[in-house]
Amino acid sequence: MTSLHLSAKQEMVERFLDAAARGDLTQVSTLLSNAASLINETGYSGWTALMLAARNGHYHVVEALLSHGCDKFSVNSSSHTAFDIAKFWGHRHISDLLGRTDNSCQRVLPGFDLNQHENYFNRETLDRLAVKRTDKVWLEAKQSNPDTVYLLFSNLSPMVNSSQEDDNARVETKLCRFRYEAVKELLQKPATVLIFLGVEKRKKPSSSSSKTEEGVQEPPAWFAISTNEDPAALFKLCREKNCSFPKLPNRDLLKFSEEEAGVVAQARSTLAWHDRYSFCPTCGSSTKLEEGGYKRSCLNSDCRSLKGVHSTCYPQVCPVVIMLVIHPDGNQCLLGRKKIFPAGMFSCLAGFIEPGEAIEEAVRREVEEESSVKVGPVQYVSCQPWPMPSNLMIGCMAVAISTDIKVDENEIEEARWFPRQQVIDSLCRGATVFLNPSRMADAQQTIKDNLYVSV
Ligand SMILES: NC(=O)c1ccc[n+]([C@@H]2O[C@H](COP(=O)([O-])OP(=O)(O)OC[C@H]3O[C@@H](n4cnc5c(N)ncnc54)[C@H](O)[C@@H]3O)[C@@H](O)[C@H]2O)c1
Ligand SMILES: [Mg+2]
Numbered sequence: 001m002t003s004l005h006l007s008a009k010q011e012m013v014e015r016f017l018d019a020a021a022r023g024d025l026t027q028v029s030t031l032l033s034n035a036a037s038l039i040n041e042t043g044y045s046g047w048t049a050l051m052l053a054a055r056n057g058h059y060h061v062v063e064a065l066l067s068h069g070c071d072k073f074s075v076n077s078s079s080h081t082a083f084d085i086a087k088f089w090g091h092r093h094i095s096d097l098l099g100r101t102d103n104s105c106q107r108v109l110p111g112f113d114l115n116q117h118e119n120y121f122n123r124e125t126l127d128r129l130a131v132k133r134t135d136k137v138w139l140e141a142k143q144s145n146p147d148t149v150y151l152l153f154s155n156l157s158p159m160v161n162s163s164q165e166d167d168n169a170r171v172e173t174k175l176c177r178f179r180y181e182a183v184k185e186l187l188q189k190p191a192t193v194l195i196f197l198g199v200e201k202r203k204k205p206s207s208s209s210s211k212t213e214e215g216v217q218e219p220p221a222w223f224a225i226s227t228n229e230d231p232a233a234l235f236k237l238c239r240e241k242n243c244s245f246p247k248l249p250n251r252d253l254l255k256f257s258e259e260e261a262g263v264v265a266q267a268r269s270t271l272a273w274h275d276r277y278s279f280c281p282t283c284g285s286s287t288k289l290e291e292g293g294y295k296r297s298c299l300n301s302d303c304r305s306l307k308g309v310h311s312t313c314y315p316q317v318c319p320v321v322i323m324l325v326i327h328p329d330g331n332q333c334l335l336g337r338k339k340i341f342p343a344g345m346f347s348c349l350a351g352f353i354e355p356g357e358a359i360e361e362a363v364r365r366e367v368e369e370e371s372s373v374k375v376g377p378v379q380y381v382s383c384q385p386w387p388m389p390s391n392l393m394i395g396c397m398a399v400a401i402s403t404d405i406k407v408d409e410n411e412i413e414e415a416r417w418f419p420r421q422q423v424i425d426s427l428c429r430g431a432t433v434f435l436n437p438s439r440m441a442d443a444q445q446t447i448k449d450n451l452y453v454s455v
């Protein structure tokens with residue numbers, strides 16, 4: 001190519017960029033129809049037409065450039081995308097357009113093809129029967145019913161029975177189940193906390209179901225007891241051998257069957273709330289348990305919390321977003337590691353939702369805080385109660401609109417883009433490229449689902 005050609009081309013590029021900067025939609029369209037290759041050209045300034053239109057708030061030019069397939073992820077010499085520029089200059093309608101409504105980004109998302117997932121801790125084997133929590137007579141009758149099942153918790157750990165399975169030496173953990181006769185003295189102790197968990201979900205009534213006065217069979221009720229009695233004395237209440245109160249929740253609570261894990265999550269999170277909220281958060285007075293252990297009411301009759309409905313009286317759940325961020329090329333994902341992770345382990349980024357914040361915004365904020373990567377479209381995938389002590393992990397998938405990584409060193413030691421195949425090999429084919437989060441954690445489910453969906 002001669003220098004004459006270059007300068008002619010350069011002149012055309014500058015005319016095109018000038019039209020975009022001025023918001024001259026007609027000239028932008030005309031020049032594009034003559035020379036489609038202009039679309040991603042940068043002039044002397046290093047800015048594309050999209051950046052210039054975004055800088056000056058020319059919505060229709062931005063729209064036209066996007067519809068012609070321009071690269072909205074290219075960056076100027078300051079590493080800013082058109083999205084960053086529109087946001088900086090306060091053109092929110094344009095940053096929304098660039099950040100969230102792009103079809104090429106949406107294509108990366110699995111959309112309506114998503115399946116419903118059952119994550120560990122999600123299975124509800126009990127009908128919580130909330131309507132019965134205020135029925136004191138019914139609850140008392142259930143407490144002394146011989147079919148009723150009690151679980152014992154000490155220091156937020158359930159009493160379990162662990163048996164070594166023969167073939168593959170896998171340790172199976174089962175909840176120790178007690179009857180009324182074994183726990184009736186514990187129920188009288190002032191420090192005991194009792195929670196009504198629900199009744200067994202049954203398709204067919206069994207012979208162990210009790211009959212009400214009208215002769216209708218009712219499935220067994222379940223309660224959780226929290227006690228501070230000496231564990232050695234508690235083990236004597238159980239007919240099983242090898243009982244224990246596991247000490248490492250993040251490891252030991254992941255060894256139950258799916259059926260028992262859901263009950264453990266419900267009981268442990270509710271007991272953890274009682275453990276932390278024994279005094280009224282509004283006035284500091286003592287409180288009393290009500291509604292089958294699902295409410296704590298202040299004993300100070302002047303307390304504000306007794307007027308109207310107050311969330312402080314009810315068990316609290318902390319929503320947390322956990323997200324698989326996909327590279328704009330659709331073939332890499334962003335994983336990070338905290339200092340406390342075992343060597344080589346990377347996981348999805350995660351963070352607490354803040355007050356007044358939507359799920360999508362929490363995803364964008366946490367990813368940017370932790371890695372500096374900016375996120376456009378966000379899609380909910382599945383969720384998981386995480387009873388350590390009471391989170392709800394909200395699993396999302398998101399598409400990055402910038403790719404440079406700079407980690408928040410207070411929280412994250414390292415974050416990297418991992419090629420899809422490397423992650424799939426590591427998760428599913430046992431390749432030891434890097435370690436992943438527990439197979440029970442939402443992080444792993446989110447990674448698996450999305451990498452497969454978008455293969
Ligand atoms: N299930 C999974 O797959 C999985 C994976 C990763 C993280 N997690 C869990 O997600 C949770 C949140 O992740 P994160 O630690 O990265 O969050 P984060 O990025 O919001 O940072 C946590 C920090 O935020 C502050 N913070 C703000 N609100 C808080 C609140 N309500 N409770 C506690 N601290 C709060 C604290 O200073 C805390 O150290 C953690 O509890 C973690 O155990 C679960
Ligand atoms: Mg975090």
Ligand SMILES: [Mg+2]
Pocket residue numbers: 350351352366369370411
């Ligand atoms: Mg964070």
Ligand SMILES: [Mg+2]
Pocket residue numbers: 351352366
């Ligand atoms: Mg946070």
Ligand SMILES: [Zn+2]
Pocket residue numbers: 280281282283284285298299300303304305
């Ligand atoms: Zn109070």
